[in-house]
Amino acid sequence: MQIILREHFKNFERFPVVPILGYPALPALKITTQECLHNFEKHFKVAKYVFQEYEIDSLLTLLDITVEAEMLGAQVNYTTYDAPQIKKHVEEPKHMETEKMKAYIKTVKKLKEFSKNLPVGAYITGPFTAAGQTIGIEKLVKLYYMEPESAKTILEEVTQTVKDYAREIEDAGADYIIVADPTSSLLSLEHFRRFSKPYLKDVIKELEKEAILHICGKSKHLLQDVPETGVVGISIDQNIPLYEASKVLREDFLIFGNYSPANLERDEPNIIRENVKIMLNPVKGMTNIVASTGCDIPAKTPPENIKAFVDTVKNIKRK
């Protein structure tokens, strides 16, 4: 049965809690990032551990914005436990299947088998971010001004890869797709409308399941256009207070956010408890808010900090 996120989260008496959480489980399980992301059994073990250990309200794959870029030929660098980064861009993107994308698809399948009625969320990368990861953002933006047709061709190729991958993730059983598009926050509204939004729309209209857009960074100026991409919600970071975002968006539009991952890593649990209350108090009574982090939680974050975050959210009544 298809899960409708808005309906699913509406009946919670407390705020639902779905932080961008995965990498802190790696040191706990002594599984490296590279092992985890290339082996679906290990990736599943990590995602299941996160879900059971922290008792969050959705199963999630790990956020990795190098998947599609690697499928297009970029080279990826792996540290022991943190999210991968692009090591080398590619001049001419060429679509290919990678071990990592295959492992992601199998992980989603296994998570869905495990989840029963709980939602399984899976990340893909927004076309503009994926294109920037593939050929380099500066090159992409420059190309758009100097050789607009070449830039469009590249964005279309990247979009096709994102779409193909997203469809496979959906077919594997993901209940909702989170489109991670952090690089779009570098764009002015005008540039967002040129470089990012049309391609996002193109991806989202292909999906049968619901999608959430994750844009961390200063993205308040883009909020007004986000619903037009076809997503049912947005995931934002600490640069935009949740209440401010809710004023721009219609009341049935889901807003995930927005605890600073840097503060979650650094602060003491008692400070985190207080700050979670400060984050959620202004949006009490709103049924479209899902408590999350502004971005990916770093691997070194102490487990007691993550627990303080989740437990505090769970103890705050929505009304």
Add this chain to the structure above:
Amino acid sequence: MSKDELLNAIRDSIVNLDFDKSKEYTLKALETGATPQEIILKSIAEGMEIVGKKFEASEYFLSELIVAGEIGKEITKILEPYLKGGEIKKIGKVVIGTVRGDLHDIGKNIVAMMLEAAEFKVIDLGADVPPEKFVEAVKQEKPDIVGMSALLTVTMVEMKNVIEALKEAGLRDKVKVIIGGAAVTEDYAKSIGADGYGANAVEGVRICKQWITRK
């Protein structure tokens, strides 16, 4: 158009993010006797200053800074053959890099580009730069300023390691240290003993200019 009008037109084409016009006016300005130095000072530097102000007013975002910077680079390429080996006077020297473990270099690249437009000589060490490489560059290049960038919370701790390494090498008091990047805050900059924190590229460049003019 007169020479001054052309210099202004180049400046405006940078501000309006117009690659084609910027090239056309640069070539015309050279034909009317404008020197590369004049184009760099009156067109590129002033143009980037205006772009920076638009950025601070949230009229422009990072993508516009990138485009304006790329136009500046293209103009500089046109000017190279006209420089006749003559160096353009620089106001100061900055060694800049993204710290070890962090491969995100867009923020650092924008700062480097804007520093160059503001007449600094920039030694760009790239991304994933270990502390010893910063120390080596300070020894060799004798810069006025060291700039460090980090996007990730997991890598920003490296900034402290660079400052410690500069201290150990006896070089800390020879340079000003400025840091920036998505993960970094002013409090963090103070806590590790940096001299400055740039919340964005424009502010970072302004701080560097202030340091140089106060020298």
